[in-house]
Amino acid sequence: MSRRVAVVGGGLAGITAALRCADAGMDVTLLEARNHLGGLTHSFRRGALDVDNGQHVFLRCCTSYLDLLRRLDVMDKVFLQRKLAIPVRSPKLSEPAWLRRNALPAPLHLADSVLMYRPLGLGDRMRFAGAALALRGVDPAAPSSDGQSFAAWLSAHGQSKQAIEKLWDLVGIATLNAPATGASLGLAATVFQIGLLTGADAADIGWSKVPLRELHGDPAKARLTEAGAQVLLGTKVSGLGRANGRWRVATGESEIVADSVVLAVPPPVAEALLPPEGVDLPQGWAAGLGSSPIVNVHVVFDRVTMKEPFFAAVDSPVQWVFDRTAQSGLDSGQYLAVSMSAADNLIDVPVREIRELMLPALREVLPAAGDAAVRDFFVTRERHATFRPAPGCAALRPHAATAAEGIVLAGAWTATGWPATMEGAVRSGEAAFHVLTGSEGESA
Numbered sequence: 001m002s003r004r005v006a007v008v009g010g011g012l013a014g015i016t017a018a019l020r021c022a023d024a025g026m027d028v029t030l031l032e033a034r035n036h037l038g039g040l041t042h043s044f045r046r047g048a049l050d051v052d053n054g055q056h057v058f059l060r061c062c063t064s065y066l067d068l069l070r071r072l073d074v075m076d077k078v079f080l081q082r083k084l085a086i087p088v089r090s091p092k093l094s095e096p097a098w099l100r101r102n103a104l105p106a107p108l109h110l111a112d113s114v115l116m117y118r119p120l121g122l123g124d125r126m127r128f129a130g131a132a133l134a135l136r137g138v139d140p141a142a143p144s145s146d147g148q149s150f151a152a153w154l155s156a157h158g159q160s161k162q163a164i165e166k167l168w169d170l171v172g173i174a175t176l177n178a179p180a181t182g183a184s185l186g187l188a189a190t191v192f193q194i195g196l197l198t199g200a201d202a203a204d205i206g207w208s209k210v211p212l213r214e215l216h217g218d219p220a221k222a223r224l225t226e227a228g229a230q231v232l233l234g235t236k237v238s239g240l241g242r243a244n245g246r247w248r249v250a251t252g253e254s255e256i257v258a259d260s261v262v263l264a265v266p267p268p269v270a271e272a273l274l275p276p277e278g279v280d281l282p283q284g285w286a287a288g289l290g291s292s293p294i295v296n297v298h299v300v301f302d303r304v305t306m307k308e309p310f311f312a313a314v315d316s317p318v319q320w321v322f323d324r325t326a327q328s329g330l331d332s333g334q335y336l337a338v339s340m341s342a343a344d345n346l347i348d349v350p351v352r353e354i355r356e357l358m359l360p361a362l363r364e365v366l367p368a369a370g371d372a373a374v375r376d377f378f379v380t381r382e383r384h385a386t387f388r389p390a391p392g393c394a395a396l397r398p399h400a401a402t403a404a405e406g407i408v409l410a411g412a413w414t415a416t417g418w419p420a421t422m423e424g425a426v427r428s429g430e431a432a433f434h435v436l437t438g439s440e441g442e443s444a
């Protein structure tokens with residue numbers, strides 16, 4: 001008889017773990033509380049619009065995530081830039097400044113873009129290189145890197161407040177879901193080393209050409225079913241119990257029995273379901289790790305207001321803006337999503353006030369929207385979008401292996417070394433599979 005594995009949680013971590021186990025011939029049941037797979041990457045209908053819960057992008061260096069897309073057979077549904085190019089708009093600039101890679105190897109691939117980066121003064125542009133080179137030498141896994149704030153490290157390496165806000169945070173807020181002041185140096189070093197300082201093509205940006213549900217959740221259900229896994233949607237796991245050397249996974253009215261359980265749920269759920277001796281962390285570790293919100297502001301204009309697929313903004317409350325027209329199915333006008341990371345200041349603000357703040361700010365950085373009429377305006381909020389990547393967070397991220405025999409953890413919040421990203425989630429699912437099979441240690 002093949003080994004029975006219950007995977008709890010159908011986000012990218014659980015999908016990856018379940019597929020890997022099913023492909024290896026195990027008898028897999030995936031239990032997901034909601035009525036769809038995909039977890040934090042999902043879509044819904046609003047009238048005629050397909051809306052994502054929040055804009056998601058990936059980078060060329062997200063190799064595990066790209067492997068998952070191949071396994072899901074959806075590579076034709078994503079776009080990946082041939083060469084990194086980020087238009088940066090500011091109310092102080094009539095035309096965007098561009099961060100583009102050239103043909104040189106990293107880190108020289110960005111040297112001319114940074115030297116010509118108009119939002120910053122010449123001194124700040126010149127001083128960027130010194131800090132970038134020093135960041136290459138930081139050990140992301142060292143406890144001293146985890147314990148230090150990225151902003152403090154940048155200041156100590158000659159970076160002004162402007163340089164941090166207009167250049168480092170431009171990338172950092174979107175990838176870490178925290179400004180440099182709230183981010184651990186270790187996680188920031190991971191992001192910048194892998195994305196910008198080692199491989200020249202690593203940071204080419206990719207995104208879905210279809211709603212996220214069509215990229216992740218629906219194909220995952222199809223591929224899992226084809227691979228012989230059972231997918232139970234709308235099935236919330238309420239407890240785990242041990243009997244006769246196996247695990248009983250309770251789902252309210254019924255239970256399933258499994259040899260191994262992958263807990264691919266958010267940290268508070270994992271802490272509640274895990275036996276107390278499961279991880280060597282103080283009680284309340286999930287609350288200690290905390291979470292950080294992302295808010296997306298969605299605006300449908302009556303006309304085309306931007307030609308680029310996306311832009312980033314500085315000197316403005318606006319962060320990153322994406323053209324969502326094609327993915328949403330809109331047939332006239334233009335649908336923009338303004339993605340606001342580390343959105344503690346917006347998460348509880350009423351839509352009317354967000355509109356009063358964000359619409360004029362958007363029009364300021366996007367003059368073509370100046371007299372465009374707004375056909376629709378709404379807000380999506382994810383209060384627990386990621387774990388909080390604050391200094392000290394690494395000490396609260398458990399590894400895939402637990403002390404409870406047969407129970408393995410997965411999730412973007414586990415000790416992958418990555419911030420909470422789609423890549424981190426997929427890596428955690430792979431790590432869980434390797435722990436279960438003893439195949440590769442737990443090299444997340």
Ligand SMILES: Cc1cc2nc3c(=O)[nH]c(=O)nc-3n(C[C@H](O)[C@H](O)[C@H](O)COP(=O)(O)OP(=O)(O)OC[C@H]3O[C@@H](n4cnc5c(N)ncnc54)[C@H](O)[C@@H]3O)c2cc1C
Binds near residue numbers: 009014053056412
């Ligand atoms: C708005 C937003 C924008 C983002 N942008 C990006 C981006 O641009 N690039 C990027 O790489 N990452 C981005 N992320 C982060 C990325 O989406 C996450 O890191 C990743 O999807 C997390 O996957 P996961 O499987 O670890 O967790 P989750 O997606 O949280 O999956 C956990 C699953 O467990 C289920 N569950 C919970 N409790 C139970 C229970 N008791 N029983 C059964 N099931 C249960 C949940 O319903 C959920 O489906 C963004 C996140 C958000 C919210």
